[in-house]
Amino acid sequence: MAEIPKSYDPQGVEQRWYDLWVSSGCFKGVVDPSRESFAVMIPPPNVTGVLHMGHLLNNTLQDIMVRRARQEGKSALWLPGTDHAGIATQSRVEKELKQKEGRSRHDLGREKFLVRASEWRDRHGGIILSQLRKLGASCDWDRTVHTLDAGYSEAVLQAFVTLYERGYVYRGKRMVNWCPVSQTGLSDEEVVMKPSKGQLFRMRYEVADEPGTWLEISTTRPETIPGDTAVAVHPDDERYRRLIGKYVWRPFPRARIPIVGDTAVDREFGTGVLKVTPAHDRTDFEIGRRHSLPVLDVMNPDGTMSPDAGPLAGMERFKARIAAAKLLEELGCLVKTEPYENTVGFSERADVPIEPRLSEQWFIRYPKIEEAKRAVTSGIIRFHPERWTKTYLHWLDNIQDWCVSRQLWWGHRIPVWYRKGADRNDPANRHVSLTAPSDPAGWEQDPDVLDTWASSWLWCLATIGWRKPGVTTPELAHWYPTGALATGPDIIFLWVARMIIAGLELHGPERKNLTDDEIRARVPFHRVYFNGIIRDKLGRKMSKSLGNSPEPLDLIAKFGADGLRFGLLSIAPKGQDILFDEDRVAQGRNFCNKLWNAARFRQMSGPMANNSDLGAVISRLVPASLDDDDFAILHGLAELTDSTNRNLADHEFTAYAQGLYSFFWGDFCDWYVEASKSRLADPALRDSCLAVQDLVLRQFLLMLHPVAPFISEELWHLLGYGGTEDFIQRHHTGTGGELLKALRVHGIKPAASKVTAVASLREFVASVRALKSQAGQATRRDAVVSVQAKDGAARASLESARDKVCRLAGLSAVEFTDDLGGRPGAVTPLGTVSLDVGSNVDIAAERTRIGKELEKLEKAVSAGESKLSNEAFVSKAPAQILEGARRQLEESKARRDELARMLAALG
RNA sequence: GGUCGCGUAGCUCAGUUGGUUAGAGCGCUGCAUUCACAUUGCAGAAGUCACAGGUUCAAGUCCUGUCGCGACCA
Numbered sequence: 001m002a003e004i005p006k007s008y009d010p011q012g013v014e015q016r017w018y019d020l021w022v023s024s025g026c027f028k029g030v031v032d033p034s035r036e037s038f039a040v041m042i043p044p045p046n047v048t049g050v051l052h053m054g055h056l057l058n059n060t061l062q063d064i065m066v067r068r069a070r071q072e073g074k075s076a077l078w079l080p081g082t083d084h085a086g087i088a089t090q091s092r093v094e095k096e097l098k099q100k101e102g103r104s105r106h107d108l109g110r111e112k113f114l115v116r117a118s119e120w121r122d123r124h125g126g127i128i129l130s131q132l133r134k135l136g137a138s139c140d141w142d143r144t145v146h147t148l149d150a151g152y153s154e155a156v157l158q159a160f161v162t163l164y165e166r167g168y169v170y171r172g173k174r175m176v177n178w179c180p181v182s183q184t185g186l187s188d189e190e191v192v193m194k195p196s197k198g199q200l201f202r203m204r205y206e207v208a209d210e211p212g213t214w215l216e217i218s219t220t221r222p223e224t225i226p227g228d229t230a231v232a233v234h235p236d237d238e239r240y241r242r243l244i245g246k247y248v249w250r251p252f253p254r255a256r257i258p259i260v261g262d263t264a265v266d267r268e269f270g271t272g273v274l275k276v277t278p279a280h281d282r283t284d285f286e287i288g289r290r291h292s293l294p295v296l297d298v299m300n301p302d303g304t305m306s307p308d309a310g311p312l313a314g315m316e317r318f319k320a321r322i323a324a325a326k327l328l329e330e331l332g333c334l335v336k337t338e339p340y341e342n343t344v345g346f347s348e349r350a351d352v353p354i355e356p357r358l359s360e361q362w363f364i365r366y367p368k369i370e371e372a373k374r375a376v377t378s379g380i381i382r383f384h385p386e387r388w389t390k391t392y393l394h395w396l397d398n399i400q401d402w403c404v405s406r407q408l409w410w411g412h413r414i415p416v417w418y419r420k421g422a423d424r425n426d427p428a429n430r431h432v433s434l435t436a437p438s439d440p441a442g443w444e445q446d447p448d449v450l451d452t453w454a455s456s457w458l459w460c461l462a463t464i465g466w467r468k469p470g471v472t473t474p475e476l477a478h479w480y481p482t483g484a485l486a487t488g489p490d491i492i493f494l495w496v497a498r499m500i501i502a503g504l505e506l507h508g509p510e511r512k513n514l515t516d517d518e519i520r521a522r523v524p525f526h527r528v529y530f531n532g533i534i535r536d537k538l539g540r541k542m543s544k545s546l547g548n549s550p551e552p553l554d555l556i557a558k559f560g561a562d563g564l565r566f567g568l569l570s571i572a573p574k575g576q577d578i579l580f581d582e583d584r585v586a587q588g589r590n591f592c593n594k595l596w597n598a599a600r601f602r603q604m605s606g607p608m609a610n611n612s613d614l615g616a617v618i619s620r621l622v623p624a625s626l627d628d629d630d631f632a633i634l635h636g637l638a639e640l641t642d643s644t645n646r647n648l649a650d651h652e653f654t655a656y657a658q659g660l661y662s663f664f665w666g667d668f669c670d671w672y673v674e675a676s677k678s679r680l681a682d683p684a685l686r687d688s689c690l691a692v693q694d695l696v697l698r699q700f701l702l703m704l705h706p707v708a709p710f711i712s713e714e715l716w717h718l719l720g721y722g723g724t725e726d727f728i729q730r731h732h733t734g735t736g737g738e739l740l741k742a743l744r745v746h747g748i749k750p751a752a753s754k755v756t757a758v759a760s761l762r763e764f765v766a767s768v769r770a771l772k773s774q775a776g777q778a779t780r781r782d783a784v785v786s787v788q789a790k791d792g793a794a795r796a797s798l799e800s801a802r803d804k805v806c807r808l809a810g811l812s813a814v815e816f817t818d819d820l821g822g823r824p825g826a827v828t829p830l831g832t833v834s835l836d837v838g839s840n841v842d843i844a845a846e847r848t849r850i851g852k853e854l855e856k857l858e859k860a861v862s863a864g865e866s867k868l869s870n871e872a873f874v875s876k877a878p879a880q881i882l883e884g885a886r887r888q889l890e891e892s893k894a895r896r897d898e899l900a901r902m903l904a905a906l907g
Numbered sequence: 908g909g910u911c912g913c914g915u916a917g918c919u920c921a922g923u924u925g926g927u928u929a930g931a932g933c934g935c936u937g938c939a940u941u942c943a944c945a946u947u948g949c950a951g952a953a954g955u956c957a958c959a960g961g962u963u964c965a966a967g968u969c970c971u972g973u974c975g976c977g978a979c980c981a
Contacts, residue, residue, distance in 0.1 A: 007946065193980085343981090387911060391979065394910065398980080489979085537919090539977085563946095570932080571919075577977080579919065583933055590946045601943035650923090658921075658931075670948080677942085766950085773950040778938050810949090860928055872964040877926075881965085884927045892928080 004603055004718060008596035010560030014710045018133060026070075026727055027138045029077025031478045038069035039077040039479035041460050041524075042139065043487045043495070044147065046085035047125035048092055051552045053534040053542055053580060054488065055128070056135060057572055060565045061486045061531055061653060063137050064706040068648055069483065070138075070729045071705065077479055078138055079463050080129055081145035084121070086452040087182050087349045090410035093117045110409050117410050134553060136561045136709045145463045147455045148412070155462035156455040157415045157434050159506055160404075162469060164432045166510060168365045169404075171425060175285045176403050178357035180303030180317070181350035184407040185361050187451060188400055189494045191345040191354055200340035201325055202270065203333045205231060205248040208256050215240070215248055215259075216335060218270025220342060221280075222324035223317060225250065226309040227298040228257055230276040232287055235261035237272055251333045252324075253310035260291045282356050299355060317355075360424075362405040362414060362448070368504040369396050371514045375500060380520050384529045384651045388489055395493045402498075404454045411449030420444055457498035460485075460524035461507060470509050480507070481520075484527040484651075492530070499524045529651050532577045539579055555585060562708035563589030569657040569707055591661060592711050595704070598669055599715050602697060605680050606690045611720040614742065617698060620691035623747040625684070628761075628801075630692050631754035633672045634743060636663060637696055638736035638750065644703045645735060660704055668696060671762060678803040694719070702733045760794075760829040761801055767826040768809040771835040774849065775842075782812040788820045789831040798830055822905025824850060827895045832902075843906055850903050857896040864889035 021027060029039070040062050045055065062078060069076040093116060094105050105113040129144065145152055163169045176185035201222050204214040217231060228250050233240035244261040264283055265274045278288030279297040288295060298309040305312040305320045311327060312320040328334040345354045366372075373396050375381045376389055383389050405414060417437050422429035431437045436445070458466065460482050465473030481503070487496060503524040504514060511518065535541055542549035555564050567588030572578050610616040640663045647656040673693070679685040698721050705712040705728050716728040733739070743750065768785055772778050789795035795816060798805065802814055824846040825834030867873055867885055874882065 004943090007944075385912095390911065394980070492979095533978090559946095581919070581933080584919080586946075587932065590944095593946045594944065597944035597947090599943085604943065652923085654921080655923095662931075669944090673943085674948095769949060770951080773938065776938085778949065856928080863928085867965080870964060874964080876964045881926050888927050 004596070004600040006597075006600070008560070008593045008711065010562060010592070010710060011557070013714045014134075014136065014561055017710050017713050018136065021138070021727070022141070024725060024727070026729060027078070027140050029079070029140045029143065029479070030075055031474045032075040033478060035073060035075040037077070037479050037483075038066070038074040039079065039464075039482040040066050040484055040486070041463055041482055042078065042080045043485075043491075044081045044083035044145075044456060044459060045128045046088055047082040047121055047128075047146065048085055048089050049128050051128050051131040051135075053549060053552065054531075055132070056552050056555075056564065057534060057568050057578070058486055058488065058531055059132055059135060059137050060568055060707070061529060063135070063565075063709070064569075064648070064653065065484055065486070066138055067706040067709060067729060071702065071732045073732065075478070077140055077143070079143050079145065080132070080137075080139035080141060081459075081463060082126055082129065082147070083452060083456050084146065084148045084411060086406055086408050086411040086449065087179075087184065089117060089121065090408050091182060091349070093120045093410070096120065105409065113409055131553060134556050134561060135565070138709070143463070147452070151465075151467065152455070152458075152462045153412055154434065155458055155467050156412045156450065158468045159458055159502065160450065160454070161415055161432055161434060162506065163364060163367070166367070166505075168367050168505075169362060170365070171360065171362050173358060173360050174363070174403070175282045175356050175358055176361055177345060177347075177354045178301070178359065179347035179350050179352065179354055180301065181352050182347065182408070183301050185357070185359060185403050185405065186347060186354065187403050187453070189453075190348045192348050193343045194346050195341055196344040196353075197339065197341050198344075199325075200270070200338050201328070202335040202337070203251075203328050204335055205251065205333070207243065207259075208247040208249050210246070215243070215273050216271040217273045217275050219275055220340060221277075221321065222328060223305065223309075223312060223315075223320035224277045224280045224298060225275070225324055225328075226253060226305075226312060227277040227279050227296045228275045229278060229288065229293040229296055230258050230260050230291065232260045232262045232265050232274045232276050233272060234263060234265040234267045236263075237265075237267050239272065251331050252327055258291075258293075260287070260293075262287045262290060279358055280356055285356070285358070295358065297358065299357070301357075303352075303355065361403045362416075362446075364402040364404050364454070366399055366402065366501055368501055368514065369399060371504045371519055372396055372497065372500050374516070375504070375519050375523050378516060378519075380516065381500065381523055381525065382527050384527065388492060388528075388530050391489070392492055392497055395497060402451075402454075404451045405446075405448040406451055407447075408449050411452060412455055414446040414448050414450060416446045417443040418446065453494055453498060456495060457502045458506070459495075460499060461503065466507065469506050481523050482525045484529060485525040486529045486531060488533060489530040490533065496528060527651070532572060534578045534580050537579055537581050539577075542580070550580070550582065555582075559585045559589040560592060560710070562711045563592050565707055566591055566657060569653050570661065572654055591665070592708060594665055594669060595700075595711060595715070598664075598673065599697060599719060601673065602690070602693050602719065605693075606686055608720050609687070609691070609694070611694050611698065612723075614695075614698070617691060617695045618742055618746050620687065621695070621743075621746060621748060622688035622691075625688045626692070626748065627679075628754045628757045629672055629675045629804075630689070631748075631750040632758040633668060633692065633696060634739075634748070635750035635752060635755050636667050637699055638739045640703065640736075641699065641733050641739055642736035644733070648706070657707060660700070660707075664700060668700075671758075672696075674808055675804050678807050699733050699739070701728065702731055705729065757797060761797065761805070764798070764828045764830045764833065765805060765809045767828045768805075768811065768833055768835070771826055771833070772810065774845070775835055775837050777835070777837070778810075781810045783810060784813045784815065784836040785809075785811055785833050786815045786817050786820060786823070786825075786836060787831050787833045788817055790829070791831075794830040822902070824902055824906060827898045832898055847903065847906055850899050850906075854896060854899045854903060857892050857899065860892040861889065861896055864892060 066076050066078040097103050160169060177191045179186055198220050200218055200220055202216055202218050204216050207213040207215060215231060231248055243259050246259050247256045248259060250257050264287055276284045276287050276293065278285045278293055278295045296308055298306050299317065300306050303317045305315045307313050312323055315323060325334065346352060347354050373393055376383065376392060415432060415434055417431040418424045419429040420442055431443060437443045464475035464479055466476055500523055504519065504522050507522045536548040540548060564585050567585035571584045609620055640659060643659050644656060647659060676689050679689045697719060701712045701716050713728050716722050722728060772783055777783050787798060789798060798814065805814060820832055820834050823834040825832050864885060868889060
């Protein structure tokens with residue numbers, strides 16, 4: 001075996017193993033019906049995207065699940081891919097086109113533009129997938145899918161056609177969210193509500209039939225005044241009821257518009273009078289419909305004012321707002337202007353306020369809403385943390401039809417052709433199919449494309465071969481439904497809920513209602529893990545403009561992929577936002593280094609022996625030469641095995657990482673290895689002791705592997721647990737019970753009582769160290785203590801562990817006495833211990849120290865006494881608790897008395 | 908306005924069916940470097956578990972209310 005360098009250097013190790021894993025086919029998903037399947041589909045990142053902190057965490061979690069599944073012998077698949085990201089990609093390509101050539105996509109034309117966009121994607125896209133390799137992501141790269149791939153596209157269009165045929169798709173003129181920058185409609189889910197500071201304009205309209213009578217109206221959007229076709233008041237509003245049916249003068253362009261009564265008016269808002277602009281507001285549109293008002297569109301698709309806007313025509317919408325206010329003032333219609341804050345919908349992609357706009361769009365009425373709810377409420381799909389269930393159900397309860405058409409070119413073109421010159425809203429004039437009509441000359445295809453989410457909602461299906469309902473593939477049959485989905489709660493509606501709906505409706509033949517068994521077979525996954533959003537140290541969202549987002553690849557280079565993964569995991573409270581702190585990642589790096597050095601110590605402590613499998617290692621243990629520490633660490637190892645199994649199964653990733661950390665660092669390195677040093681010096685005991693280390697390291701590496709794949713693989717081979725090509729992913733720890741059984745068969749029974757004995761000894765050593773530290777003797781190795789042992793057993797225990805204690809506490813001798821007299825010391829579970837400091841006792845300091853501890857114990861004693869003198873407690877508390885309380889009180893009393901005696905003796 | 912979450916050491920957070928003296932990491936203070944590891948070790952200081960009620964023999968944990976913070980939906 002090669003000598004292990006002094007500190008862990010991840011760089012070379014990571015690259016070497018990653019290449020070997022890939023070339024050996026470690027990540028390949030193999031359809032093997034004889035094994036349980038476990039698939040994870042990566043949440044497809046935008047093809048234009050680069051790796052950010054959120055991806056690191058999200059993909060680490062997926063990698064953990066998949067690597068774990070491989071260790072468990074499942075036929076695992078982690079399928080990678082990217083999303084074409086309609087708006088994002090198209091606007092970037094358009095921007096580049098504009099900058100480099102000063103041309104727009106219209107100058108280029110659809111065909112050429114799409115070629116450009118594809119080239120752009122091939123050149124810049126998919127960076128993120130290569131970056132994921134640096135993280136150690138064990139994706140089956142041969143199966144990488146892009147949403148615009150031919151097969152995937154076929155699935156997307158087929159889904160649309162199928163839903164059309166089943167009556168869930170319709171076309172209509174509706175109010176949609178319009179993004180003036182991208183110039184496309186958006187779904188409600190792509191609109192982000194933001195509080196915005198603006199102004200509230202209070203203006204007055206003169207009642208036409210009663211000159212001199214004015215109605216005061218409040219608005220935040222005076223630029224839409226030219227589109228007003230009425231004003232509305234609440235029909236029960238005493239102030240205005242008599243005016244309903246009369247007319248007011250719209251100030252510009254001046255026109256008589258009616259006053260209508262409508263219950264949608266909020267009497268409390270402003271003056272209780274509403275200007276009604278049916279073309280530019282959802283509520284107003286509804287009011288307009290109820291009162292048959294004309295719809296006057298005063299805005300162009302690009303956000304400038306249309307010719308119908310009269311004096312505002314041609315202006316940009318926000319300039320028009322200022323101009324409108326000025327105009328009102330000139331006309332004497334402006335009463336006052338006040339600062340106002342309200343929430344405004346912004347386009348998620350372009351980050352500009354959206355305009356409610358009337359346009360022809362395609363909509364999907366969601367199928368299987370009932371089943372989608374039942375899938376989660378019945379536990380067929382489980383959310384972690386569970387509380388997101390409510391959010392999910394609330395959305396389904398208030399679900400709105402989905403506007404799926406986008407006025408873009410980059411995407412899946414809507415598979416609908418219209419008969420030229422005919423009424424498009426008459427289904428007879430439509431051809432809805434994956435293929436063009438047989439007489440193309442008479443038809444024209446819908447120019448729009450589908451919402452990107454209308455392709456990614458098929459992700460779990462179409463990535464493994466779904467092309468139409470009822471037709472399956474070996475991959476689909478094997479891996480669908482997938483094992484788990486890991487994603488952020490921010491896309492619970494955009495993606496998670498829609499995938500569930502898509503699976504329920506499209507995976508299988510058409511059914512009106514589904515049974516629970518059918519739901520179970522059709523859902524895309526059985527578990528969803530929602531990871532938190534990563535924020536900076538101050539709780540702000542990571543963003544490029546704030547410059548508070550560290551470069552992931554730099555972090556990997558600096559701390560190692562394993563360190564980063566471990567660090568991220570240990571700070572990721574489930575479902576809660578995560579405040580990123582580089583110090584935590586450093587902690588992960590440190591942990592890897594600690595592990596590295598523990599392995600290094602093992603190597604330096606003696607020759608390597610047969611580590612080829614668990615049985616070989618166990619057979620090297622010599623039961624007769626094991627001591628309490630061996631039993632305790634083996635017992636702890638078995639417990640860690642069980643808690644690791646449990647935590648991973650429950651998606652308790654933080655607890656998983658913390659369990660590994662405290663066992664390895666606290667129990668194994670700080671105690672076991674240190675304690676075993678004296679035995680390692682004894683040739684008679686050495687080999688068995690090394691075998692224990694080999695056993696612990698082996699099992700520990702197996703448990704660590706999902707979160708720290710590189711270092712675990714490296715050490716797995718360096719320490720001889722697996723030969724060439726015998727990767728750690730092929731092995732598993734089994735359960736703690738199985739480990740204990742294997743030990744028992746070999747004549748070793750790690751009992752819990754040994755753990756208690758070791759704990760007492762650890763406490764004793766800690767007390768001695770504290771006494772030495774207190775006395776300024778911390779560095780001395782020749783200190784001497786006197787012990788008044790609690791009883792014979794305690795004395796025997798200390799005597800048998802004398803070497804160990806001397807080494808760990810830095811003592812040259814432990815002397816036993818029946819009476820410590822008045823010497824100051826510390827009370828431990830094994831007895832009272834006093835440091836021999838000659839005549840240099842700092843009486844005052846000792847008095848303070850002991851006094852303080854005494855005070856604590858007094859409190860504990862009185863609390864215990866009052867508890868035990870409480871009749872109700874004694875009669876009602878379970879025996880175990882009662883017994884515990886009694887024992888604790890006795891211990892507290894004994895310690896208190898001992899300390900009191902000591903204090904008294906100090907004078 | 909509605910829903911959900913959070914409030915525990917200076918900071919970030921654990922604390923999973925209520926049960927012994929509430930833990931960790933970081934930070935801070937002191938000590939240690941021919942010892943596997945200074946990416947280290949040892950020790951120490953530091954908490955009215957937001958507040959107020961209630962249920963219970965027993966509450967950080969359950970219930971109600973209040974305050975503060977955050978997210979999502981209107």
